[in-house]
Amino acid sequence: MSPREDVGRNPILVCAPFGRDGETIAGLLRGAGYSAQVFGDLDRLVSALDQSTGAVLATEEGVAASTVLAAALADQPAWSDVPVLILTSRRHSARLSADGISGRLLADITNAILLERPLGARSLLSAVDVALRSRRRQFALRDQMILLAQSHDALELKVRERTAELEAEVAQRAKAEAALRQSQKMEAVGQLTGGIAHDFNNMLTGVIGSLDIMRRRIASNRLEDIDRFMDAAQASASRAAALTQRLLAFSRRQSLDPKPTDINSLAASLNELIRGSVDERIQLRFAFAPDLPRAIVDVNQLESALLNLAINARDAMPHGGELTIGTRATDLGEAAAQRLGVAPGSYVVVSVSDSGVGMAPDLVEKVFDPFFTTKPLGQGTGLGLSMVYGFARQSGGHVRIDSRPGDGTTVEVLLPATEEEVADEMSATDAAPPGDGQRVLVVEDDPAVRLLVREVLEELGYLTVEAAEPHAAIPILASAMPFDLLISDVGLPGMNGRELAEIARSHRPQLPILFITGYAENATIRADFLGARMSMVAKPFRLEELAAKINAMVAVSA
Numbered sequence: 001m002s003p004r005e006d007v008g009r010n011p012i013l014v015c016a017p018f019g020r021d022g023e024t025i026a027g028l029l030r031g032a033g034y035s036a037q038v039f040g041d042l043d044r045l046v047s048a049l050d051q052s053t054g055a056v057l058a059t060e061e062g063v064a065a066s067t068v069l070a071a072a073l074a075d076q077p078a079w080s081d082v083p084v085l086i087l088t089s090r091r092h093s094a095r096l097s098a099d100g101i102s103g104r105l106l107a108d109i110t111n112a113i114l115l116e117r118p119l120g121a122r123s124l125l126s127a128v129d130v131a132l133r134s135r136r137r138q139f140a141l142r143d144q145m146i147l148l149a150q151s152h153d154a155l156e157l158k159v160r161e162r163t164a165e166l167e168a169e170v171a172q173r174a175k176a177e178a179a180l181r182q183s184q185k186m187e188a189v190g191q192l193t194g195g196i197a198h199d200f201n202n203m204l205t206g207v208i209g210s211l212d213i214m215r216r217r218i219a220s221n222r223l224e225d226i227d228r229f230m231d232a233a234q235a236s237a238s239r240a241a242a243l244t245q246r247l248l249a250f251s252r253r254q255s256l257d258p259k260p261t262d263i264n265s266l267a268a269s270l271n272e273l274i275r276g277s278v279d280e281r282i283q284l285r286f287a288f289a290p291d292l293p294r295a296i297v298d299v300n301q302l303e304s305a306l307l308n309l310a311i312n313a314r315d316a317m318p319h320g321g322e323l324t325i326g327t328r329a330t331d332l333g334e335a336a337a338q339r340l341g342v343a344p345g346s347y348v349v350v351s352v353s354d355s356g357v358g359m360a361p362d363l364v365e366k367v368f369d370p371f372f373t374t375k376p377l378g379q380g381t382g383l384g385l386s387m388v389y390g391f392a393r394q395s396g397g398h399v400r401i402d403s404r405p406g407d408g409t410t411v412e413v414l415l416p417a418t419e420e421e422v423a424d425e426m427s428a429t430d431a432a433p434p435g436d437g438q439r440v441l442v443v444e445d446d447p448a449v450r451l452l453v454r455e456v457l458e459e460l461g462y463l464t465v466e467a468a469e470p471h472a473a474i475p476i477l478a479s480a481m482p483f484d485l486l487i488s489d490v491g492l493p494g495m496n497g498r499e500l501a502e503i504a505r506s507h508r509p510q511l512p513i514l515f516i517t518g519y520a521e522n523a524t525i526r527a528d529f530l531g532a533r534m535s536m537v538a539k540p541f542r543l544e545e546l547a548a549k550i551n552a553m554v555a556v557s558a
Contacts, residue, residue, distance in 0.1 A: 010054030010135065011035040012128065015045045015062035016087075025057060025087075025124075032125050034132075046072045049082070051142075055131045057085045070108035079142045081111045083131035089117050206236030237540070257536075258395060260294040260420040261302070263327050263348050270303060274310045274325075281320025289328040295348040295415040297395055302350075302415075305388045309352035309411050312385065316356030316409060324353040329417065340398045346417035347397065353410040359403040367401060388413065438484035438554055439463045443473045443500060444516070445492055449539070453487060453516070456543050460550065470495040470503075477504045483511060485554050490517035501534065512553045516541070 016022035026036040039045040046068045210233035313323045328349050337344040368389040392399045396416045403409035440462045444450040457464045467473035490497040501513045518539040
């Protein structure tokens with residue numbers, strides 16, 4: 001497109017203040033097909049100057065005494081540089097490039113073209129044509145910048161739209177994953193509660209049924225074989241207690257008493273117990289690492305875990321085989337510890353291996369799920385391995401299992417190692433003396449438990465003061481009545497047992513305190529929960545166990 005095809009939109013602004021120069025120049029331009037506008041002074045021309053202007057054509061007299069043109073041109077957009085054609089006389093052209101107002105103006109106009117007069121019409125039109133072609137290229141650049149900006153805006157819009165689509169997809173995927181997790185969680189909860197209900201109903205049937213028969217026999221004075229039903233009720237209740245302990249172990253909420261332990265000695269002490277639990281066709285062997293460091297672990301729970309693993313190994317070898325219990329030490333670096341979800345450091349590894357039937361990979365993935373079992377119906381609760389896993393994780397360790405069909409199974413329990421020495425334990429044969437009228441305060445909100453504790457205390461020869469809740473016990477503790485022991489439940493209404501113990505110690509700093517608890521989240525690690533002259537008994541407890549603990553604590557305080 002030639003400059004003349006766009007003359008209507010891009011006029012040439014003409015400024016010639018003297019005589020008829022302006023109209024003469026405009027007539028020449030219009031005759032050549034250009035659009036021209038004439039202004040008598042530069043101020044009026046500048047007011048008409050805009051982005052559509054094609055060029056400015058002015059005589060030297062029109063621009064010599066004014067700076068407004070330079071200021072207007074400086075305000076142009078970045079793409080715009082309006083051509084300015086200045087008609088000069090030969091005697092003044094040198095002055096335009098020298099000092100003075102005109103010289104400074106010329107220095108401020110970046111696209112100035114000087115035309116010396118006299119100038120022929122053809123030369124003037126040729127210069128105007130060159131200037132408009134230059135201006136046309138500026139307009140093309142402007143259009144490209146607009147298109148680029150529009151493309152950029154369109155791209156940004158597409159990016160925003162795609163981002164919104166991706167965010168919606170991510171949100172939808174997250175929603176679907178959350179729904180799947182919730183479904184899996186509810187399935188696991190259903191499996192867990194179904195298994196618990198099944199096992200507890202069986203156990204409660206044994207307890208309730210035995211008690212009903214005993215009540216009938218006592219009412220009819222038939223006492224000859226009542227012990228049989230008492231034993232049946234006791235066995236069912238003990239199975240229920242074991243089940244709750246396994247559930248707490250699986251959920252990592254059981255009360256642990258971790259201490260430095262010689263694992264080799266502990267495993268060796270189970271020799272006879274394990275041999276009595278396995279088939280005579282199974283060869284039991286031990287592979288203990290020498291100079292094994294101690295492990296921080298609850299001895300009773302580790303014994304139970306090893307026995308569970310040994311029984312599982314026995315059941316995996318119905319035709320006999322080899323059962324190996326081994327120990328070794330290992331160090332876990334940052335990467336290995338992170339994969340297992342434990343702290344880096346030294347660990348003691350206790351392994352139980354069998355040469356049995358093994359398991360397929362899909363079964364190995366499920367072995368730690370609660371109530372999952374490969375045994376026939378009625379021959380296993382499905383909580384053995386889940387209990388071992390929960391116990392190990394709560395102890396700061398981990399459990400690994402390696403099994404292949406036909407190649408047997410190896411279960412490794414990792415426990416944190418320590419350089420601490422094994423603590424001396426009170427001999428079980430050192431029986432504490434019975435009570436002699438010492439006074440014990442019992443704080444327990446469950447009436448049945450409170451009744452049992454009171455009966456045990458009275459049979460042992462202690463005086464008992466009872467409180468059903470902490471706020472009833474606080475005034476008693478603040479009184480002048482002497483006490484030799486405080487027995488408190490951990491989970492109490494309004495205040496837990498540990499908080500009550502702090503209040504008790506504020507009044508009686510040396511008072512021994514025995515906690516009894518069925519479950520308390522903040523008491524899962526006893527060393528972190530108990531203070532000086534404090535101990536704990538977990539529910540359900542046998543009365544002999546409670547009596548021994550009470551006697552021992554009162555004897556120490558005497």
